[in-house]
Amino acid sequence: VRPDGTGLEVVSTGERNPLSVALSSTDEVFSYGNDDDSKKWPNSLTHHIVGGHYGYPYQFLTAPHRTLPILTGQIGGSGTQGICYNEDGLPPAYHGNLLFCDWGLQTVFRYAISRSGGTFALKEKTPFVTKGDVGDFRPFSMAVAHDGASLLLVDWAFNGWLADGPKTGRLYRLTYVGPDRVHPAPRPIGTDPAVRLKGLDHPALSVRLESQRILARLGPKAVAPLVDRLTRPEPPTGRLHALWALDAIGTPEARRAIREALADRDAEVRLQAARSAGIRRDREASAALAALLRDPVAAVRREAAIAVGKLDDPAAGPALFAALGDPDAFAAWSIRRAIRRLKAWDAEALVAALLDPKRQDDALKLADEAWAVPVVNALTMALGRSDSAAARARILETLAGLYRQYPEWSGDWFGTNPLAGQFPSKTKDWDPAGMEGVLTGLTLGARDLDPGVRLQAIAGLGAVGRAAVPLLRDRLATEGDARNLTALARTLGSLGDSASAPALSALAQDPSRPEAVRAAALDALAMLGGPQALRARLMLVYDPKAPAPLVARALILLGRDGALPPNDVAGFLENPSPMIRAAALLALSPKRPTPGEVRRAVIDRLNDPIPDVRKAAIEAAAQLKIREAIPRLVAVTNEDAYRTEATLALAALPDAQALPVYLAALQDRNPEVRRKAEEALVAVRDRVAGDLEQEARSGRLGGPALLAVERILARFTPIIDWRVIGPFPRTTAQVFIGESSIDFTRTHAGAEGRTIAWTSRKADPATGRVVLDDLKAGAGDRGGFGYDTNGSPDLNAFGSAEVASDQDRSALMLVGSSGTIRVTINETMVYQYDNFAGRPYAPDSDLVRVELKKGVNRVLVSSRQGIGTWSFSVQVSEPSTGRIVAKPGSASPEALQAFALAHQGDPRKGEEIFFDVKGVGCVKCHAAGGRGTAAFGPDLTGLALKYDKAEIIRSVLEPSSRIAIGYQPVLLALTDGKVLNGLVRAETDAYVELVDADARIVRIPKAEIEERRVGDISLMPKGLVDTLSPLEFTDLISYLQSLKTAPSLSNPAQ
Incomplete structure (x- = not known):
């Protein structure tokens, strides 16, 4: 935007919450943004170009090829404001450095950058100011002091965002005292033109800008000396400011001089002249700008393309199409962006680019999600003319993505964790000619001579949906390739095309067809249902030759x-x-x-x-x-080959006869086996309590197993009587937490600014579940709290209760919640669970050891909405006559981490642990090093190329800290109140298939889904390594460290 408020335009998109921009001495734009609650988008250092898109909130994960890269970033922290140092009061090493405050990390970071093609590269990142002994140091903003030799730093000086009353803040002056300290050059005074012309070459940007503006205010009489300075080659810096002074004057003579500078020998002069021509929409510069699209310097090509796009002249299309295929990502982006901005769609020019191997990739990126009839026509024409099967397949992929558009933005904000909501999908029809053209192209592809191309067309037609069913059905009768027939059958089944049943039945029963084809036809018939489909399936089952x-x-x-x-x-x-x-x-x-x-x-x-x-x-x-099978199953557990399966079966049939099996299972390395055995022991507790206590005191159990027995034997009493208050917006400060006395008669301002008060509420007497669904109404952060303007899906409420104890004692506490929860006892935080997406409620999700004092104990809960029925519960164990107190073993997460960091393991032994399906069972979900075919979790081949030892350890012990792209769990709240959690295996218009943490497949009709979110808690089971010794854990980490070969693209687990 211009200083007078005119000329407002969007520079770039796809960044999150940068609080300021930093401009280099040549007006390159940088920002330091913020991560979000998904912890997938980083605190990002970004170089912004006009028309750039950096991928937030979705495409950085779902379609990185549609974004520009950030310079660098990290998860964690809170980026605030910063500067680019362009003055002369610090040593040269600081010139051009970016200095950004990070409120969360309590640090000011210094970034040294250098130009790299059409963008910049990070040379070095170093802490510039750290908190030292100042615990509440929270850097917020910076400025260069008037002398240019010192920096002013604003410190928030408070470890929180929202609070009533505190008057805080500090202002620091940072002064350089190193041996290479420099003194700023003398600064000119007054408005003498000769003095100010020299000022254009001053080493301090502030002086150069001041001189530039003074000269510009002189108007036409300053043009001649400024043109002279622009054309004089040395020193170069002053030439740039002379150019911008001429730009501000804007007379024909001034504009002519700038146009001539487009052919200057200095690349930076050419770049700035191009920028000026674009800003001023100088169409007389069109030819010169078009020539700069072939400039040897990538940054100049980038700026020339941006300028061409701003001229609003579609006649520039041929030059832009000719420039497709630029080797620099930022220049190539700007060229494509200019074509889109100008809507310079020329079908023949696009076809030529699509058929040119040097420009083909760029042409496909240009056509990607470019909803214009000439684009569709060009893709279809290129499909018919290309002699490359690989190219035709890519063309079809691009074409299929053009069948529908994304709907217009509703105006609702996606919140602080957009990945927890519904991702945008293409549901809107557009120009009928364009949609029909897409179908025409896909139909052409489905008849291609190359089977791989036809397969891509089938995938595209499947994405089109019901409109493509007749085409798919016709293809089923003529397709000869087995892989394609398989895809056709599955697609028609998923689309519910009952008219395909006769053809699918014939296919399933045809003995001449490959088995994979017949299997796909069978699966499709099962999806379709109906008498004919059922008859075909039954005939095959009873066919003795099948x-x-x-x-x-x-x-x-x-x-x-x-x-x-x-x-x-x-x-x-x-x-x-x-x-x-x-x-x-x-x-x-x-x-x-x-x-x-x-x-x-x-x-x-x-x-x-x-x-x-x-x-x-x-x-x-x-x-x-079948309970009569229990004795036989107990006997089967003695056979190694079947122990795990038989143990899980017995756990599903709780019976005292299986007590020895359950006790042994408590120390099994398989976390599912341990969990199921514990559930079975809870079911038979009253019949085996004496035996359990005896086993606990025998010394044969330790660590997690002993804690499990303690939990099983404990009798829990739900807290029934609560006072609750809500809803508060999710950004509410920690009101009530830490307060030794709460005034329950006082009212408070809640969500939307409504007045809310404490009310009494009874919990379910069996589980202690407190339901808060009646508090859901209202927008999340309306009412002046500053973030969610559309209604947060994560409202907050508080609950207060009392627990009496006749003695000081240790107790166990069971906690359940539908989302994030915090629990304090006597103003001490005893439990905290953070999950912005929410989780399926269960009354015993978490077990916590707490200390109760004699008398009345104050319990405070902070509960966020989460997903499904908004609820929480707290149960406290009753006093026990024979106390069993499990103590942390040597295999606590902290102990495992410390040992592994300090020792080297044996990768061969670690590999055995990884691939032992009866043990920890990593291989059940992951492939690694070319072994294994599981795809439930990411292939870990090449893991050590990306992460160091400390990060690998953290990823194993805290799997939710880093969830791989494509493996984020999805939570589904159903109309019957249930909440399911798993990975999406398949999805159609009618249903969603999930794979849960136990690798079970569940199909849910979409009509039964009330709410859907992307989770931020890994499905990797908790306690996976609880039974590993520190040495075994270190061996496993050493194996993961050995995975330094990049995964093969042909690996079926990829």
Whole structure:
């Protein structure tokens, strides 16, 4: 914007919350932004160019190819304000340095940067001012003092954002005292033109700018000396200021001189002249600017493209299209941006670029999400003319993305954690000619001679949705490639095209078709439902010539769908194929009564000679609740090959007969086994309490296992009587927390500025659950708190209660919540859980040891809304006559971290731990080093190329601190009150498939989903390494440190 308020324009987008900009001596723009509550976007140091987009809030994760990169960044901290030092009162090493305050990290950082192509590169980042002994040092803003030799630093001087009353703040003057201290050059005084012309070359920017403005105010009479200074080559700095003084004067002579400077030998002069021509919309400079699109200096090409875009002359299109394929990312971006801004769409020019190998990549980026009919036409024409299958596939991918647009922004803010909300999706129709053109191109691609190209077209048609169903159905009848037929079948099934049932039935039953194709057709028929689909599936199951894998696949789904009665399923338990016997066991549905003869047949299969069948029988016994199988299952736990499966089955059938199995499982390395065994012991506690106490005192249990027994034996009393107050906005300061006395008669200002008061509320007498759903109404941060203007999804409430104790004692506390929660007892924080997205509520989510004093203990809860039914609960253990107090073992997270940092492990032993499916079981979710095919978690190959030892340790002990892109969990709140948590495996217009933490697949109809959020807590199980010794943990870390080879793109786990 101009100083007089005119000329307002958006410079760039996709940055988060920068509180100031820092301008270099040549007006390059830098900012230091803030991370957000997702902890995926960093505190970012960004070089901003006109028309740049840096990816926040979504595309930095979902589509980085549609963004420009930041210079550097880190998770954590709170960026505030800063400067670029352009004066002459500090040594040369500081000239051009960026100095930014970080309120959160209590540090002022110094960044040394250098030009790198069309942008800049970080040379060095160093702490410039740190807090030292000043605990509440919170740097906020900086300025260069008038003398240019010192800096003024504003300190917030308060460790909080929101509070009533504190009068704080400090102002520091920072002075350089090093041996290379310099003295500022003398500063000119007055308005003498000759003096001020010399002032254009002063080493201090402030003096140069002052001289520039004084000369500009002289008007036309200053043009001649300024032109002379502009054309005089030395020293170079003054030439730039002469150019901008001429720009401010703006006479024809001044503009002519600037246009001539577009051909100057000095690159910086050319760059500034181009910037001036763009700002002033100087169309007479069009030809010269077009020539600069081929300049040898990337920054000049970048600025020339920006200027061309500002001229609003579509005639510049040919030069811009010719410049596509620039090797510099920032120059290439600006060229594409100029074409888009000018709407200089020329279908033939775009086709030529798409067919030119040197420009093809850039042309595809230009066409990406460019909703214009000429773009669609050009992509379709290029598709027909290209002789490269790879190029045609990329063209189809780009074309498919143009079928629909994103809807207009609603005006609602996405909040402080946009990744926890719904991502934008393309749901809006646009020009019918464009949409029809996309379908035409995809149809052409579906008939391509290359099967890989056809596969890309099928994917594109699937993304189009119902409008493409006839095309997909027709293709099913003519496609000959197995992989493509598989994709077609799955796509038609997911789109629910019942008219495809006859063709899919024929495909499933055709013995000449590859097994993968028939399997996909079977799966599609299962999705479609209906009599014809069911008949085809049943015919295949009873076809004696059908391959066993297909029969097994169909059998499981038919059984679970209830299409086959248990007795019919049981008929397959004697099949000669082990695969079919195992499938029959898994097809028995717990939703239907299981006859006695079928139950006995399942128990018989526990002795099957084939391991996979035995494992299926173990799982079936648990699913069908066949309690008469318990003695046999207990015996099976003595066999190493089946111990884990049999233990989990017994945990699903809690029984005192299995006590030795449950106790052994408490020390198992598999966290799921430990968790399920603990749940089973809780269920049978009253029958085995004496045995449990004896085992606890035997000394055979330690650490987490002993704590588990203590929890099992404890009797918990829910806190029932509460006073609650809310809703407060999420940015509320920690009111009430730490206060020894609360005035419950006082009212407070809540969300939207409403007056709220404490009210009494009863909890559920069985679980202690306090439901706060009635407090959800209202916008989250309206009412002057400053952040959420549209209504926060994370409101805050407080609960206060009292717990009486007849003695000073240690107790256990169970805490449950639907989201972030803090608990204090007698003004001491005893528990804190942070999860902005929320979590499924459970009354026993967390176990905390607390200290109660004799008498009345004050309990205060701060509860945020989270997801689903807004609720929290607190239960406290009753006094125990025979106290069992588990103490932290040597394998606490802190101990593991300290040991691993101080020691080197054996990577070979660590590899054994990683790939032991019966132990910690990393391989169940991760591939690594070319081994394993699991894709539930990211492939860890190449992990050590990105992270050092300390960060790898942190990622294992605190998995939520770094969740890989594409592996963020999704939380779904359902209309029945349930909340599910998992990774999205598949999604259609009708349903979402989740994979939960135990690798189970759950399909949820979208009509049953009330709310959806992206979670920020990893699905990696808690306590995964609890049973590892410090040495074993160090061995595992050493193996992860050895993963220094980049992953192969062909790795199917990628």
